[in-house]
Amino acid sequence: MKSLQELNRALNTNSYTTLEYADQPSHWVNEQGDKITSLPQGTYGFVYLISNQDNDILYIGKKTCVAVTNNNWHETQWRYYKSSSEDMRGLMKRKHHVWTFTVLQYCTNPEQLTDCEIQYQNDHDVLMDLRYVNQNIGGKRFRDKDDVLDARLKFFPDVFSAIL
Secondary structure, three states: OOOHHHHHHHHHHOOOEOOHHHHOOOOEEOOOOOEOOOOOOOOOEEEEEEEEOOOOOEEEEEEEOEEEEOOEEEEOOOOOOOOOOHHHHHHHOOOHHHEEEEEEEEEOOHHHHHHHHHHHHHHOOOOOOOOEOOOEEOOOEEOOHHHHHHHHHHHOHHHHHHHO
16 A cells, blocks of 8 residues: 555655546536636545535535555546435436536545545534435434434425435
8 A cells, every 4th residue: 555655745746647537527616616627736635515506405525536556546537426325326316417516625635635524514514404415424423314314305305205
């Protein structure tokens, strides 16, 4: 496994492999709404907000932009969103075009990325605010999925009944 020092050197010199899909467009925007086509030098990953323009459903997560394979650093497919959240996958199948993918903060190493994601999730109270579909914070604090689903069905019946 490559060391954090080697990761920082690769990020700060852009000495990692850019893969063949690097020229393809990204759906990520900054907080001003401008398209993001490349990452600032030194970026390991970013914290993001996904929001639905029709119904105000929200999700805060993190995206890793550089990874190591076969002992070589390379750019990941950061330009595309693929959810590990079952709820988000179900919701995104419905109307992909109404989602906005906003980068909230760039991070320079794995620890900072995790810390920033947890901080944003705590600051936005993602486990209590029903608009957020986050199911946990840092894999440590979880919400009661059945209680949340019942409440969401009550307040957003047209949205959440489709993913049951």
